[in-house]
Amino acid sequence: MVDMIKCLHICNDFLGSRVHRNLYTALSEKNLDQIVYYPQGSGTPDPSAPPPPFDVLAGEFKTSPLDRINQVRKAEKSYNSIRSNIDLNSVDIVHASTLVSNGLIAYKIFKEYNIPYIIAVRGTDINLFLRFRPDLYRLILKILQNASKIVFISQAHQRHFYKKRFIKKFTGYKELADKTKVIHNGIQDFWLINQRPLNKKNSNPCKLLYIGNFRPNKNTYRLAKAVIDIHENINNSISISFVGKGGSEEKKIRYLAKKYSFINFLGPQYNKEELFKIIRDHHIFAMVSHSETFGLVYLEALSQGLPIVYTSGQGIDGTFSFEVGRSAIPKKVSSIKESIMHCIAEYSNFHLEKIDFNVFKWSTVSANYMDLYFEVLSKNKLPISEESSV
Known part of the structure; x- marks a missing residue:
């Protein structure tokens, strides 16, 4: 049985969206031990914002235009920054806020430390990476295969995702669908x-x-x-x-x-x-x-x-x-x-x-994620699927 959980959030858009801060704040109220990682150059901190009730780590490197193209290179830089500043052996679970940009890092950590991770699939993943980056398809499947849970923010994105041809043709399609869950964002x-x-x-x-x-x-x-x-x-x-x-x-x-x-x-x-x-x-x-x-x-x-x-x-x-x-x-x-x-x-x-509207309370949303974390950590860790070049 899992008691205390330490979660590493990987969130490139932490400074750019109030959604993530609201979720992490609600999770803190449920006594989740959290640390949030984001790369430098992904936004500007709001000096008027109160200190968050969780630890925040800004990456030691700045993102460059090339990182938008070479996602593997970008993930490697983030991984090295995380490993240098966080004791990953103390982390129980990783929560990647996107499938590709953040999921790559979570997958790398899983390979090296066997820490389970969940991923959230967002609009950028479906409308950009799954649409215009077929060169990343093999890697995306590995991220999905090894994720303990796949979260969609809306039913619409879940439908779009599973209609993608390369997803439908994947031999592990049913396995992916079985570990999928829709958790909406909340409102204040x-x-x-x-x-x-x-x-x-x-x-x-x-x-x-x-x-x-x-x-x-x-x-x-x-x-x-x-x-x-x-x-x-x-x-x-x-x-x-x-x-x-x-x-x-x-x-x-x-x-x-x-x-x-x-x-x-x-x-x-x-x-x-x-x-x-x-x-x-x-x-x-x-x-x-x-x-x-x-x-x-x-x-x-x-x-x-x-x-x-x-x-x-x-x-x-x-x-x-x-x-x-x-x-x-x-x-x-x-x-x-x-x-x-x-x-x-x-x-x-x-x-x-x-x-x-109770469904959209942050207290409800955060409770859904806590249930997900406990479910993942209560199960035996699965072996890593086929290696990739990440």
Whole structure:
């Protein structure tokens, strides 16, 4: 029986995403002994952030553009940095936050120290490495084979992953599927404490909201074009507000906001209470990214009674067995337009009250991971599958 667990988290995006910090903080509240590793150059620490309740190690090397191409070289550098600064013999389990970039390091540690590891498969893995890096397929299969558990953040990514041809053809396909689990990300308690139901009496729910950055992946320009089309040809009371900053499409959205009175550019909003008010002042949340691991902002909007327009086959798609909005094909303005119109027309028929938000509490999410750690460590360690060049 396993009592105390020491977990090494390998997380390249630790500084870039609040999700990881929130998870590790919740795990600390369950008395998990943790150390988080991330490579230098993967982000800038927030000087205003309070000290985390867990140990953090920044890699001794800085990432370079070549590391994006040569993942094996990058993993080797990280492995050497970890081995030089952490007593790996004291680590019980490794949690890699991605399949490729972090999973390679976990696999290397497993080979050398026989420490079991779990991996999380994210959007970057599916939409980048599994799509454009066939040279890494053999290595990816070894990482998957030797992982004790494979975690997906959403059902959509799980479906996409197991539809990949080289995964379906793999002789150990069933073995991979059997050790797969979906664990969603969580949202902050603030949104759960202050939930608001959908206002089904609203006769003209036409105020749309987007929150996020303006990088091409977020597809904000097509979203704006869909709203313009609706305003000019179907419903001239529709409007959309954009909250956020950064990315090559920001200038386009700013331009459209100056040109059209029904497009509002609100800029970034860092105050949670103010963002809370903005969300409640709108009727529908729309974000039709090209790729999305999960999209916590969808849940935040749903918690405030806003149906959502989201990406077909990505992120939150498939999370609920009932309608909470409508999915859209990101490359088609017509699809985005149709999904927006569906949400307006069917507004009173959405049943957001069916959502069990307890599933998305960080305390629940962290409990699921703790169960996973205990399950892995309670089983006998398996021998390493066929060697590779890592």
